[in-house]
Amino acid sequence: MAMTTDDEYRYITSNNVPDFYVNPYCPIGLGKGYCVQQEIDAGTCYFTGLVCGAEDNGEGTNDYGDVWVPQEDNYKIKLEGNPTLEDRPADMYDISKVGGSKTNGAATGVAINGIAIQGPNDAGDVSIDEAGFQLACGGHVTPPMGNDETEGDTPSGPPK
Numbered sequence: 001m002a003m004t005t006d007d008e009y010r011y012i013t014s015n016n017v018p019d020f021y022v023n024p025y026c027p028i029g030l031g032k033g034y035c036v037q038q039e040i041d042a043g044t045c046y047f048t049g050l051v052c053g054a055e056d057n058g059e060g061t062n063d064y065g066d067v068w069v070p071q072e073d074n075y076k077i078k079l080e081g082n083p084t085l086e087d088r089p090a091d092m093y094d095i096s097k098v099g100g101s102k103t104n105g106a107a108t109g110v111a112i113n114g115i116a117i118q119g120p121n122d123a124g125d126v127s128i129d130e131a132g133f134q135l136a137c138g139g140h141v142t143p144p145m146g147n148d149e150t151e152g153d154t155p156s157g158p159p160k
Contacts, residue, residue, distance in 0.1 A: 001013070001014045001015070001019075001113060001114030002014075003114075005079060007079075008078065008079060008099075009076050009077060009078060009079060009099075009100065010075075010076075010077045010078075010079055011074075011075070011076055012073075012074070012075040012077070012110055012114060013072065013073070013074050013075075013114075014072070014073050014074075014075075014110065014113075014114025014115070014116075015070040015071065015072060015073075015114070016068075016070065016071050016072075016073045016104070016114065016115060016116055017068045017069075017070050017115075018068065018113065018115055019113050022067075022068060023064075023065075024053075024062060024064035024065030024066060024067050025065050025066050025067075026052035026053060026065040026066065027052070028052065029052070030052055030053045030064065030065060031051060031052065031053055032051065032052055033045075033047065033048075033049075033050060033051060033052070034047035034050050034052060035047055035048070052065050052066065053065055071104075072103070073102070073103050073104040073107070073110075073114075073116055074101075074102065074103045075100070075101070075102045075103075075104075075107070075110050076095075076099075076100045076101045076102070077095070077100050077102075077109075077110070078098050078099065078100060081098070093105065093106070093108060104116045106118045
């Protein structure tokens with residue numbers, strides 16, 4: 001992971017692999033499929049026929065489950081976000097609204113070790129603010145409380 005900054009942005013390049021050991025993972029169990037019966041019955045299982053731990057699942061799998069595969073991700077994130085701007089809330093996946101860019105479309109932010117944050121569960125059962133993640137959209141999950149400098153009945157207005 002490499003990180004640099006200029007006066008306005010933080011630039012991060014990462015291989016998106018944690019810097020600590022992560023066990024192989026099977027969402028339903030080793031030797032099981034990737035969908036629950038309700039998904040199969042509804043026709044919404046996109047992985048019908050795949051078995052976790054099978055030899056022929058391709059890159060990112062082994063005999064013990066799914067494993068991390070390096071993938072280069074690049075981020076350009078504002079150093080200081082402003083979630084009280086009048087056009088907020090905005091799409092948290094659209095980093096271009098704050099002049100940023102990213103190569104991982106699903107990422108909403110990036111952790112200090114360079115791992116993409118793709119949703120609240122990645123915060124480890126705490127809020128994203130508490131976990132210290134910087135969101136790529138330039139904001140944060142909870143609006144600042146007590147901001148009396150905004151006006152009007154907009155999402156950026158003061159808390160009610």
